[in-house]
Amino acid sequence: xxxxxxxxxxxxxxxxxxxxxxxxxxxxxxxxxVDKDDRHxxxxxxxxxxxxxxxxxxxxxxxxxxxxHGNEFRLxxxxxxxxxxxxxxxxxxxxxxxxxxxxxxxxxxLPEETEGLTGPGWGETAHTYYTVEGAASLRKAMxxxxxxxxxxxxxxxxxxxxxxxxEFCFLSDWWLRKRGLRKKTxxxxxxxxxxxxxxxxxxxxxxxxxxxxxxxxxxxxxxxRVDGAARKLxxxxxxxxxxxxLVSIPxxxxxxxxxxxxxxxxxxxxxxxxxxxxxxxxxxxVFAIGDATNVPTSKAGAVAHFEAxxxxxNVDRFLAGKELEKSFDGHANCFIETGFNKALLLDFNYDVxxxxxxxxxxxxxxxxxxxxxxxxxxxxxxxxxxxxxLLLPGRPIPMISAQLKMAGKxxxxxxxxxxxx
Amino acid sequence: MTTVTLAGTPVEVDxxxxxxxxxxxxxxxxxxIARSVGIEKLTDRHWQVIDFMRKTYLDTGSAPxxxxxxxxxxxxxxxxxxxxxxxxxxxxxxxxxxPKPRGCV
Numbered sequence: 001x002x003x004x005x006x007x008x009x010x011x012x013x014x015x016x017x018x019x020x021x022x023x024x025x026x027x028x029x030x031x032x033x034v035d036k037d038d039r040h041x042x043x044x045x046x047x048x049x050x051x052x053x054x055x056x057x058x059x060x061x062x063x064x065x066x067x068x069h070g071n072e073f074r075l076x077x078x079x080x081x082x083x084x085x086x087x088x089x090x091x092x093x094x095x096x097x098x099x100x101x102x103x104x105x106x107x108x109x110l111p112e113e114t115e116g117l118t119g120p121g122w123g124e125t126a127h128t129y130y131t132v133e134g135a136a137s138l139r140k141a142m143x144x145x146x147x148x149x150x151x152x153x154x155x156x157x158x159x160x161x162x163x164x165x166x167e168f169c170f171l172s173d174w175w176l177r178k179r180g181l182r183k184k185t186x187x188x189x190x191x192x193x194x195x196x197x198x199x200x201x202x203x204x205x206x207x208x209x210x211x212x213x214x215x216x217x218x219x220x221x222x223x224x225r226v227d228g229a230a231r232k233l234x235x236x237x238x239x240x241x242x243x244x245x246l247v248s249i250p251x252x253x254x255x256x257x258x259x260x261x262x263x264x265x266x267x268x269x270x271x272x273x274x275x276x277x278x279x280x281x282x283x284x285x286v287f288a289i290g291d292a293t294n295v296p297t298s299k300a301g302a303v304a305h306f307e308a309x310x311x312x313x314n315v316d317r318f319l320a321g322k323e324l325e326k327s328f329d330g331h332a333n334c335f336i337e338t339g340f341n342k343a344l345l346l347d348f349n350y351d352v353x354x355x356x357x358x359x360x361x362x363x364x365x366x367x368x369x370x371x372x373x374x375x376x377x378x379x380x381x382x383x384x385x386x387x388x389x390l391l392l393p394g395r396p397i398p399m400i401s402a403q404l405k406m407a408g409k410x411x412x413x414x415x416x417x418x419x420x421x
Numbered sequence: 422m423t424t425v426t427l428a429g430t431p432v433e434v435d436x437x438x439x440x441x442x443x444x445x446x447x448x449x450x451x452x453x454i455a456r457s458v459g460i461e462k463l464t465d466r467h468w469q470v471i472d473f474m475r476k477t478y479l480d481t482g483s484a485p486x487x488x489x490x491x492x493x494x495x496x497x498x499x500x501x502x503x504x505x506x507x508x509x510x511x512x513x514x515x516x517x518x519x520p521k522p523r524g525c526v
Contacts, residue, residue, distance in 0.1 A: 156488050192487075198523065220508060222487060224498070236502040251488070267489045296483075 006098035010063040013290025013304035014104030019394030049135035081261040083283040105255035121228030147184030148244030174339030199353035270294035276326035297330035309402035335380035343376035362408035446518025
């Protein structure tokens with residue numbers, strides 16, 4: 001009897017795991033991927049849309065076209081998963097049975113959960129660039145911006161690509177300088193964190209970079225509501241931040257399908273999994289990948305890519321009745337665009353915070369970790385091509401291993417204790 | 422790591438005064454920590470939040486974020502800020518003798 005693998009979501013995680021599994025198994029194994037629409041967005045490029053560096057339509061491609069031959073794409077909205085019956089219920093009444101289920105339903109934006117955010121001024125003086133439409137409307141607002149207060153606010157963690165709001169600040173600084181508006185503009189980053197980033201060494205370096213670029217940081221700022229008519233942002237402890245242009249990174253939650261499925265999610269709707277095997281706590285034959293999970297590392301495509309290595313192995317082991325491999329280490333790896341055609345590179349996992357050094361090889365690099373360089377910027381741009389042609393199709397990416405490597409990292413800056421979380 | 426005396430007992434705390442060993446904690450210590458952060462009297466509503474934080478930490482190994490607290494503790498965020506004006510999750514964790522909650526990366 002054929003094995004039926006069902007994957008919920010054809011984003012980065014769902015697509016690449018489907019393609020990796022397709023490469024491993026013959027036609028005896030059925031692989032079906034369900035999504036509610038057929039638009040795959042290359043999300044790293046959303047950051048560049050407001051600055052006119054990429055066109056919104058150039059970052060989208062059909063989801064169905066990214067799947068390997070032999071994988072079935074099914075359009076449909078998932079209502080809930082019934083793990084006791086190995087069945088997924090679709091809106092409209094159809095059901096899909098499975099032997100193995102992989103939840104790859106990502107994270108959703110919840111701007112309406114912040115009082116007033118989607119009220120007066122939303123799409124005019126308050127925007128988010130975390131969606132294609134939002135990034136396009138912010139593009140128009142940036143074009144007509146004449147100076148004043150540009151406020152970037154992370155409402156609360158977790159968010160997708162936690163470094164992106166900093167990149168937005170850096171790029172704004174560069175873009176405003178280019179247009180002769182920087183002297184007339186205050187850039188403010190209001191963050192719920194107690195520094196620029198959650199990990200100490202990177203937080204210090206990024207904090208210094210923000211200061212150097214004259215970007216003001218309001219820390220431990222828990223945004224409670226927005227008064228769109230008066231253009232003011234308020235925290236729960238009533239700290240007021242006036243703005244002329246608000247760039248909000250709204251609250252994130254898991255897909256509603258997770259919340260509607262008994263025992264699958266946590267209180268924010270993210271799938272509760274073992275952080276090393278990616279098996280759900282709800283059922284042994286249900287796994288999750290990417291932004292949909294509750295694992296304590298960044299919600300980012302690179303993480304989904306590293307998780308896929310573990311997941312392919314564990315699907316195989318599960319089918320063979322073997323013990324699962326505890327190999328995912330929380331590895332995340334991201335380029336941080338800092339403006340003026342330069343970028344930084346971070347590489348970290350559950351236990352090791354981002355450190356300076358060279359990547360992927362010691363001494364020769366060629367990439368520099370935690371340091372601005374032109375090559376890192378080119379790396380970020382090259383990643384566009386790698387994404388569509390190597391990462392999504394499930395091909396190996398040369399020289400980058402799924403587990404974090406300590407070679408090339410400078411550990412001098414680690415505090416003797418408590419430096420890592 | 423430093424050692425301080427709380428409610429007559431020496432305990433180990435981190436640089437910000439969070440207990441290193443949650444098992445050393447007592448309610449009396451909680452009351453003393455509360456006074457040191459400017460909360461004179463802990464009410465039943467305070468304890469509802471503190472007990473919830475502590476239980477979640479001891480059960481799952483991580484303390485809930487403020488947002489999770491607002492959704493699951495039975496106390497809404499607005500009231501959480503009235504009870505713990507300088508940051509509910511952080512203060513409730515400190516008073517409850519568990520490590521400082523970390524924002525996920």
